[in-house]
Amino acid sequence: MIALKRIKKLLRLARKSPRQRRYVELAKRISTRTRTRIPRELKRQICKGCNALLVPGKNSTVRVVKGRLVVKCEECGRECVTPFKPPK
Secondary structure: OHHHHHHHHHHHHHHHOOOHHHHHHHHHHHHHHHOOOOOHHHHOOEOOOOOOEOOEOOOEEEEEEOOEEEEEEOOOOOEEEEEOOOOO
């Protein structure tokens, strides 16, 4: 419980800080040491290539292509593809 609270707090602080990669690395390290999962909605906001916190329009682009959500990191160029089913 304490680890999850700390992970969420670090990722919240990473949005406002120029040291965002350090905060993301600390959150990941806490997660692995305590065997606590990072919540899915927060995990999708982290680039797996460079550990940057992805903010759409600022350092990432988001597109919907053929039923898939494609998020591209502008810092390292890595793309993350997630299946996407639009609401009816």
